[in-house]
Amino acid sequence: MQDLTFFDRPPAVVAPELIGARLLVDGVGGVLVEVEAYDEADPASHSFRGPTLRNAAMFGPPGHVYVYKIYGIHWCLNIVCQRGSALLLRALEPTDGLAQMRERRGGVPDRHLCSGPGKLCQALAVDRGHDGLSLAGAPFALELANQPAAILTGPRIGITKAVDTPWRFALASSRFLSKPMSAVESHQR
Numbered sequence: 001m002q003d004l005t006f007f008d009r010p011p012a013v014v015a016p017e018l019i020g021a022r023l024l025v026d027g028v029g030g031v032l033v034e035v036e037a038y039d040e041a042d043p044a045s046h047s048f049r050g051p052t053l054r055n056a057a058m059f060g061p062p063g064h065v066y067v068y069k070i071y072g073i074h075w076c077l078n079i080v081c082q083r084g085s086a087l088l089l090r091a092l093e094p095t096d097g098l099a100q101m102r103e104r105r106g107g108v109p110d111r112h113l114c115s116g117p118g119k120l121c122q123a124l125a126v127d128r129g130h131d132g133l134s135l136a137g138a139p140f141a142l143e144l145a146n147q148p149a150a151i152l153t154g155p156r157i158g159i160t161k162a163v164d165t166p167w168r169f170a171l172a173s174s175r176f177l178s179k180p181m182s183a184v185e186s187h188q189r
Contacts (some may be wrong), residue, residue, distance in 0.1 A: 002136050003163030004063025006144070011037035011081040015169045016153070018079070018087060020145030026138075030114065031145075031175040032089060036156045037080075037167035039085035057132045058086050065140070067131040074118025077126050079135065090168075091115050093176040094123065116178040133147075149167040152181050 007014055015037045023029045051059045057066035066078040080087035081109050092114045094101050097141055101113045101123040114120040121127070135142050150172035155164050157179055170181050 002132065004061070005134055007062035007079060007081045007135075008112050009081060011039055011085040011087050012167050014081050015087050015167065016151045017144070019151050019169055019171050020147065020149040022095070022143045022145075023089070023092060023104075024096055024141040024142075025126055025130075027141075028124055030095035031093040031094060031171075032091075033093050033171040034089075034091035034177050035169050036088040036090055037085070037169070038088065039082070058084055060132060063135045065130055065133050065135065067126060067128055069128070070118065075121035075127050076117040077121050077124075077130070078106045084126070086179075088117060089120055090117050091170075091174075091176055093171075093174060094118060100125075111175060115176055119178075155182050 006017075018032055018035055021032045023032055034066050040072060057064055058078075060080060062080055062082060064080045066080055068078075069078055070076050071083065077089045079089065080086050094110055094113045098110065098113075101144050102108075102110075103124060105113050105119065112119065113123045124147045130139070133140065152172045153166050154168050154170075154188050155166055156168045168181070
């Protein structure tokens, strides 16, 4: 994706449009099936208290990535939208580079290769070295879906603040989600 102005919008607007997109990192990846939105006014967001060294990429240009470590163990990949906002990539359906993903993830079933933010980063070999990089070029390749998809919307998971905000977006028919989803609403993109 060369035109990163797509991301220069509120994250809850961009998120459902990103479902079904194909994301590759060094030729390895698949179809995005689950994302969560966070913005600067959101108490669950890393940007809520303003810029820090850790979250600096969230205050940078749209269409760049923000990578952070959770629990001191797992990397998490986000795409920056408007200032102080980002989309956490929670899950993708693996389609490209399956052999590399299987090796990196220790031979787990394909359904579990990228079914969570930490698993996704491990399978795609994403780490802090990717933080701040642009989606407009290597190692990333992003191609938006050209087919409408049925999207489920519901509350985000794994957070303790703003837990009822319905900013988790998922492909309705996917078996690759990080957790099953009970929908607040369903809509066609």
